Amino acid sequence: MSIKGEVCNCTDYVLWFNQITIEDIAIVGGKNASLGEMMKELSPFGINIPNGFAITSLAYEQFINFNNIRDEINNKISQINYSDLSSIKENSQYIRNLIINSKIPYKYKKEVITAYKYLSKDAEVDEVDVAVRSSANIEDLPLASFAGQLDTYLNIKGVDHLFNAIKYCYASLYTERAILYRKEMGYENDNISMSVGIQRMVRSDLACSGVMFTIDPKSGFKKIVLISASYGLGESIVQGIVNPDEYYVFKPTLMKGYKPIIQKRIGSKDIKLIYDVQSENVLNNVYVKNVSVPEDDRNKYVLSDNEILLLSQWACLIEEHYTRRNGRYTPMDIEWAKDGLSDKLFILQARPETVHRDKSKKTIEIFQIKRQGSLLVEGKAIGEKISQGKVRVIKDLQQIDQFQPGEVLVVEKTDPDWEPILKKAAAIVTDRGGRTCHAAIVSRELGVPAVVGTETATKVLRDGMVVTVCCAEGEIGKVYEGEIPYTIEKINLVEIPSTKTKILINIGNPQEAFDFSFLPNDGVGLAREEFLLTNYVKVHPMALVNFEKLREGTEKTKIRQLTQHYPQKTDYFVEKLAEGIGMIAAAFYPKDVIVRLSDFKSNEYANLLGGVDFEPVERNPMIGFRGASRYYHPYYRQGFALECMAIKKARESFGLINIKVMIPFVRTVEEGKRVIEELAKNGLRKGENGLEIYMMCEVPSNVILAEAFCEIFDGFSIGSNDLTQFVLGVDRDSEIISSLYDERNEAVKRMIATVIQVAKEKKRKIGICGEAPSNYPDFLEFIIKQGINSISVNPNSVYTTLLKVSEIEKNIEKT
Missing domain, CATH: 3.20.20.60 (Phosphoenolpyruvate-binding domains)
Known part of the structure; x- marks a missing residue:
């Protein structure tokens, strides 16, 4: 990479993003390979991607070998009793401490310091703020997203803090959630390797950030881009801390030059994640905190229409590129941010969407609730299913052992640490989060209905209450009191005549x-x-x-x-x-x-x-x-x-x-x-x-004068409900004479036959509704x-x- 007339070459342990393609997953992991692919192939089309470099998986292997800890890690993994959460926790903590307390080899350290200095020079500062992102070779794969399994650290400045963050990324391979998830997905620990991405921070703490999908994550509808947006750093949305704005953009006409923002929904956005030089987290070097968002800003859309359209165009370009490269349709899950200093938008990372991509709609299950009950809370519906069970409100991870299979999990929000119980839940209900938060992503993968962003579920719902969680009434998910009857209809789309x-x-x-x-x-x-x-x-x-x-x-x-x-x-x-x-x-x-x-x-x-x-x-x-x-x-x-x-x-x-x-x-x-x-x-x-x-053809005069109406209109739709009541003189709202109301009455049928005949003679369309x-x-x-x-x-x-x-x-x- 060339910066200000100097050249910083790739090495055994460092590859710049513009030197990487998607073919390099084995050495730089899924996130970094995707960043490199986009920087190389899509930056020429105007997509902004923050500069940075990848620390290769070879560096990770060197780190493990230099400290001679591989056998000790494998030994601890082999001792885990996966049915005992305390066993997972104990061995996980031991391995992570082992990694964090190990040393970075000299050559590895030297090459990373050199690259960091070049990146700082490119930013025209002594020490540039960077995001340190885990990028494992098993992430962002077609059959499993590993969403949120591995850690990212934001606003890292200085080489000492940088290496500390790198070791914490390595250690995140062995968190309880990551160990359990790999076990469930059938991935062996011996096959794991880790790359780390060092990416220049976009100052979204001064502006906004979010996530977008090139497919509707709820239904699998392919023709829209869904953008979630909130103020501050993007982790707030991913972690489900905020209820973001949501924007739907229609792809087919967007690419023809229209402005199809077909829906905008304002989110509550009550808090945002920003830089903080006063307080420190467990790393003793990452400075971020949540602050309240002023009332005026909460009630505004985060993005302008032009910004929504630009992001959507980028999303379409990214999806088209990966679809072309993979030889099959590849919807994408994309993180973006807006820099508050330059007002420019950036793409931070992109990965294949894993829930709907490989699903062919051979059958459809239609859940239908027979009646509405007493509504307790409502939020955003994830999935289209209906489920029932007893409520279990969990306010702290320390209470996780209380949860029983088949219960409805009610929490403020979820993160990957909750995954040991998510798969046991009949349904998931959260106070916070949007359609792209962790709870939403995981519930879609598990096929479990979820209602997210209710704001009050943990206050309204109580342990032991029997509820019906309904995601079958559209995009608003509802939690009803009691067991409400519902039906499931299965439709075979392969045998449609x-x-x-x-x-x-x-x-x-x-x-x-x-x-x-x-x-x-x-x-x-x-x-x-x-x-x-x-x-x-x-x-x-x-x-x-x-x-x-x-x-x-x-x-x-x-x-x-x-x-x-x-x-x-x-x-x-x-x-x-x-x-x-x-x-x-x-x-x-x-x-x-x-x-x-x-x-x-x-x-x-x-x-x-x-x-x-x-x-x-x-x-x-x-x-x-x-x-x-x-x-x-x-x-x-x-x-x-x-x-x-x-x-x-x-x-x-x-x-x-x-x-x-x-x-x-x-x-x-x-x-x-x-x-x-x-x-x-x-x-x-x-x-x-x-x-x-x-x-509408629903008044007798429409039939009697059908020829004249054909001169005015392009066609008719027979409204048999109104036409019947006016032909027979029966008020269809009257209980007393309801027995007289019958669309099959000969007088009604003659009227319908007449208007159909006239419409056909005049070559006008005619239907019935x-x-x-x-x-x-x-x-x-x-x-x-x-x-x-x-x-x-x-x-x-x-x-x-x-x-x-x-x-x-x-x-x-x-x-």
């Missing part, structure tokens, strides 16, 4: 979209805005348009809190709705996703924050101010404009042009035309950039015989509906 009739999915919850995308499907036939508005946006759009006119009170206070990060309060509505729509559209991209505009009744709209002040009181909201009639009306026109802006953002900024628009409850042809005009005024023009506009096809096999057969193009059903009915459709189509062909 093909059908002429398209099978689409009804979906409203963006948190479940990635999981449901793995179901056999042809896209989304009904993405309901109502769910997004209720659970995601929560605020009535007109309350944001007229915020200053709202009465002071609880609801205005809540709206103020929700919108505090937005200069214009209406921006909150647009961003949140766009993110919700964007998550669903991204999950099924490039398949069509039909978004139905809001179809609340006035009494339902009133339940949104601030809604009471903007909704009329109607005696029969079911046939009142709902659907299309709202969009052009002065009472709601400005609110509808915000809905349009959200869809426009999802299509144009995120690049999700697979989004189609559907208008509900269009009573007349003239009303249909007015809505089309209103959409165009707000930038959603039919046919522009592939935009298709459909209408009611519940009747999945509820009644005879009704399903009827609409298929009529020539319906598509059937959209709830996710839990997709597989059975598909099989039924395939069978019906085969029988029709035979006759």
Whole structure:
């Protein structure tokens, strides 16, 4: 390596990162080999990687041989009783003390000092701050991540401290957790070797840092980058000390030049890890401490949109490089940091993601909770499973022996020292941590459901309580009191038949979209805005348009809190709705996703924050101010404009042009035309950039005047629920006359047959999104015989509906 006109060559014990490739794992370990590979191959593409060097595994072997301690180490390992934690602890401590008290050989020491001086000269200081990272030859392998097993020491300055940290890295090969993990993974101690990376510190203590995955670590969805970000040094996120911000970026359109940040979630970020020259840890040389984050900073996003996009582009480049090099898809787990002195972003290390990379989705297990119980705590869901058991709150590692197999482990956070009991847990619940913390990584490897970042679990949950831990309701994991009944459906994806009739999915919850995308499907036939508005946006759009006119009170206070990060309060509505729509559209991209505009009744709209002040009181909201009639009306026109802006953002900024628009409850042809005009005024023009506009067919006038409606819209989706009630004159919410409500009534079937025939004659698409096809096999057969193009059903009915459709189509062909 050349620094300021001088050359520092590689030696037996030192290799500079730019002299290393991924082929050198045997001599520099997984972390260092990856750093070298990226510095050599990806730095030319603008990816910043802090300079440094690797102390080779040959140096480790020389260290062991020079001190003549190999036999003693092996002897102690052979004495371990792996069923006795005290035996592991005693022998582990002995070996680590043996290594720490050994000496560094002269030649080894000299070469490392020379390299450290060159690195300091490059930084234009006498002694540069460095991170000292363990890099073993068994780390970051395809079948086991060894996540957090080996130690890293930050903010090391000076050669004496440097060598002390190196020995502690060597010693971390023999911590209790590392010894036990290797035993469980089947790795022999004789095959272990250790390299150490010496990397110039990025001053993220003055800025921020985090982790990113090029795959959704929860579901295995491959088309996103997930970035976790928090203030200070990155160990806070890895150790699960903080609940970080999370950003989702959609890869396919990112690489086409769009700005697809499809979701941003603000974390609590109450503490951060920084340099500390006052207090010292066990090494007597590492100066870091946790400090409180000011309230204003907690309520801000850590990264700007431009920084999120840049990191995501780097992540895609890294993933593409390793995929190309390995000859197979290789999602990556990447650590990054921002330097507070230069404001530059850096990649600190990258490793293959081990949980989903080699898993082919041949089968899917769908866990479904039958009812919701009394909610105790909630946090981020890890995995998609449901589990039950008795709670065991462990507040200190000294209590680890109290834990019994099959219990639900409740802790503040976990680190690798907890791993002896993690594999015995029915589920894991933590106060702190995000999707990339230690508990999340290990629970995914073990296939155990976890709810992380609850903030209050150790205070709310008590030993002996029976709970249900549910990660099957989207990205929010929930802990319910008691044993809540649930089902498990196994779907064989290898034996999925093909059908002429398209099978689409009804979906409203963006948190479940990635999981449901793995179901056999042809896209989304009904993405309901109502769910997004209720659970995601929560605020009535007109309350944001007229915020200053709202009465002071609880609801205005809540709206103020929700919108505090937005200069214009209406921006909150647009961003949140766009993110919700964007998550669903991204999950099924490039398949069509039909978004139905809001179809609340006035009494339902009133339940949104601030809604009471903007909704009329109607005696029969079911046939009142709902659907299309709202969009052009002065009472709601400005609110509808915000809905349009959200869809426009999802299509144009995120690049999700697979989004189609559907208008509900269009009573007349003239009303249909007015809505089309209103959409165009707000930038959603039919046919522009592939935009298709459909209408719900749910009012008898839609069938009677179907030919006229075909002149306006690109297609129809039959809403069999509403169409049935209006054809028969039956209020579907009425218990008294519920026996009269039947989609299979001849009058309803004639209406459906008529509109399907007209749509086919006019070459318009027509589908159905009611519940009747999945509820009644005879009704399903009827609409298929009529020539319906598509059937959209709830996710839990997709597989059975598909099989039924395939069978019906085969029988029709035979006759």
